[in-house]
Amino acid sequence: MESSVYIFAPTFSSFARSVMLCCEEKGIHYTCGMAPAGTEIRSKSPEHFAIHPYGKLPALLHDGQILIETSTICRYLDARFDGPALQPADPLERARVDERSAEIALYIDQALLRDIVLEFAFPKGADGQIRLDKVQERLPAARSVLKRVRELLADNPFICGRDYSMADALLTPILDYVARLPLGDELIGSGAVKEYLERMRQRPSGQKVLNMA
Incomplete structure (x- = not known):
């Protein structure tokens, strides 16, 4: 019997959702959470550092x-x-998927999720206020990477061409979180990126993972 996969992360983590999407696409049984041995592990605790x-x-x-x-x-x-x-x-096609995956994890994630989404999710301003001035400063970089995503998609159904890949699993949770922001419609727009995200949301994997609490 195949042993179960445990994804050590909260289910709201975008990167955890990428791993979950891969599991769903391949039909892998998995559990996601912060209690691999049954007892919850606090973030940044010695037990956490023992794992990562x-x-x-x-x-x-x-x-x-x-x-x-x-x-x-x-x-x-x-x-x-x-x-x-x-x-x-x-x-070459495999290398292209690796290239896109690295680009998403390093640059697109930073400009969209770390710099924009997390400012809304975990505000760092006075009295827990969203630092809208910081958001405004970061919007040009966010728009730039979204332009890059549109260029990569072109007329393709997926980020690396005609087939779903791990690069799509990496990109989808980021775009999903951006689209849920108050300024999400403005950032995502009405063209290729929006259509792509809707396709990813409608996949069985997307319907399950992206709607988790």
């Missing part, structure tokens, strides 16, 4: 092993389990 040396999330626990870094986790799940491939067989 930098105190980050998510981490994957499977077969007595721990893996960190979302893209690495997604590649492992794709190679380890049966189900639809999340990476192409062709070397």
Whole structure:
């Protein structure tokens, strides 16, 4: 019997949702939470650092092993389990998925999720107020990466072309959170990015993962 996958992270984590989307797409049984042994582990606690040396999330626990870094986790799940491939067989196309995944995890995530979404989710202003001046400062970078996403999509159904890949799993939760912001409609727009997000939301994986509390 295949051992269960445990995703160590809260279910609202965008990167945890990326891993969950990969699991859903491949039909992998998984659990996501902060209590891998039944007792909740506090963020940044010694127990957390014992799982992830930098105190980050998510981490994957499977077969007595721990893996960190979302893209690495997604590649492992794709190679380890049966189900639809999340990476192409062709070397160049596979490298392109890796390239897009890194671009999303490093740059698009920073400009959209870290710099914009988290300011609304966890305001750092006086008395817990959203720092709207900071949001305004960061909007040009957010618009720039969304322009890049539109360019990558072009007329393709997915971010790397004709097939769903782990890069889509990385991108979708970020766009989903942006779209839910008060300024989400303005940022996402009415063209290719909005249409792409709606397609991802309508997939069975998206319907399950993106609607979690």
